[in-house]
Amino acid sequence: MEEVRIGFIGCGGNANGHMNTLSSLEGTRIVSVCDLQEERAESAAERHQAVAYTDHQKMLERNDLDAIYLSLPVFAHGQPELAVIERGLPFLVEKPVAINLEIAQQVAEAVEQADLITCAGYQLRYLGSTQLTKRLLADQTVSMAMGKYWCGTGRGDPNAWIRRMDKSGGQLVEQATHTVDMMRYLMGEVAEVFSLQANRVLRDIDCPDSYTVTLQFESGAIGTLTTYWAFDNGDWSNANVIDILYQDQLINWNPSRLEVKEAGEVVSKTEPGPPIDQVFVDAVRRQDPSQILSPYADAVKSLAISLAANQSAKSGQIVPVG
Numbered sequence: 001m002e003e004v005r006i007g008f009i010g011c012g013g014n015a016n017g018h019m020n021t022l023s024s025l026e027g028t029r030i031v032s033v034c035d036l037q038e039e040r041a042e043s044a045a046e047r048h049q050a051v052a053y054t055d056h057q058k059m060l061e062r063n064d065l066d067a068i069y070l071s072l073p074v075f076a077h078g079q080p081e082l083a084v085i086e087r088g089l090p091f092l093v094e095k096p097v098a099i100n101l102e103i104a105q106q107v108a109e110a111v112e113q114a115d116l117i118t119c120a121g122y123q124l125r126y127l128g129s130t131q132l133t134k135r136l137l138a139d140q141t142v143s144m145a146m147g148k149y150w151c152g153t154g155r156g157d158p159n160a161w162i163r164r165m166d167k168s169g170g171q172l173v174e175q176a177t178h179t180v181d182m183m184r185y186l187m188g189e190v191a192e193v194f195s196l197q198a199n200r201v202l203r204d205i206d207c208p209d210s211y212t213v214t215l216q217f218e219s220g221a222i223g224t225l226t227t228y229w230a231f232d233n234g235d236w237s238n239a240n241v242i243d244i245l246y247q248d249q250l251i252n253w254n255p256s257r258l259e260v261k262e263a264g265e266v267v268s269k270t271e272p273g274p275p276i277d278q279v280f281v282d283a284v285r286r287q288d289p290s291q292i293l294s295p296y297a298d299a300v301k302s303l304a305i306s307l308a309a310n311q312s313a314k315s316g317q318i319v320p321v322g
């Protein structure tokens with residue numbers, strides 16, 4: 001396959017970012033784009049010389065598609081993925097992969113049966129700061145990790161799907177899933193969680209604005225994650241930050257760098273990493289998923305942690321994950 005021809009289901013803000021990256025990659029072409037909102041599909045089609053659709057089933061009838069991107073509101077996942085799998089196409093799907101585990105597991109089973117290449121949009125795994133941290137911790141006994149995702153996203157339009165619990169699952173499911181996934185990726189699987197949640201500031205939405213989650217990792221390590229949705233809207237410096245304690249040492253990770261002590265001095269390090277779109281397109285072109293760090297089935301495990309935390313907050317109990 002010389003050229004990888006891509007179709008999009010969902011043409012919102014996130015999809016546009018992927019489209020821009022893809023259009024800069026050699027041997028990649030966006031051939032069709034679909035959105036329920038016709039003007040969004042038409043606008044993306046015009047920018048990328050693609051064909052616009054408002055019905056993904058219709059788009060999937062095209063015979064020139066090599067791969068699909070699904071960038072949808074959380075509640076809209078399920079049927080579109082099953083249609084893509086039925087059509088036998090590899091896909092990249094944005095995180096979180098579904099609003100509940102029933103849908104996610106149904107899609108995961110269909111993916112496995114069809115033996116398709118899949119990639120979830122956990123792009124932080126590919127960053128240099130992440131890969132350096134992963135290598136540094138490979139032979140270490142890690143004791144504890146403390147993550148946080150504090151931002152002001154909760155302060156936007158209260159009627160938007162992202163700020164409705166039944167449509168997005170709230171901050172922990174929709175957004176801080178990145179931090180949950182990074183904690184899993186760097187620390188290993190999570191066995192059980194306990195969560196407290198509150199809404200102290202954003203009284204016009206039904207999502208909590210504050211979460212604390214205590215995590216028991218299968219390794220024996222422990223962790224905490226705090227998330228906050230009513231923070232200063234312009235300040236992202238406390239979003240996706242993790243402190244990891246091992247032996248007598250500390251790693252402070254964020255997407256742009258890690259800080260670690262070397263010869264008594266705290267140094268700041270990173271290295272280049274490939275964009276997730278490059279990794280996915282190369283995997284499709286070579287029919288080789290080995291460089292994909294978050295296939296669909298793996299992403300379901302990150303979703304399960306956030307959902308278990310929401311359940312724990314409701315029941316007041318420690319909840320096993322999965």
Ligand SMILES: NC(=O)c1ccc[n+]([C@@H]2O[C@H](COP(=O)([O-])OP(=O)(O)OC[C@H]3O[C@@H](n4cnc5c(N)ncnc54)[C@H](O)[C@@H]3O)[C@@H](O)[C@H]2O)c1
Nearest residue numbers: 010011012013014015035036037071072073076094095121
């Ligand atoms: N990886 C990241 O860092 C990152 C960043 C931002 C958003 N996201 C994720 O991307 C996804 C989309 O977020 P967004 O901000 O672009 O949302 P958005 O609301 O801007 O866009 C979603 C689009 O999907 C369309 N849509 C809904 N159902 C559809 C269907 N059945 N067929 C076709 N189109 C349909 C909507 O009309 C809308 O235009 C979310 O899962 C979000 O979590 C990921």
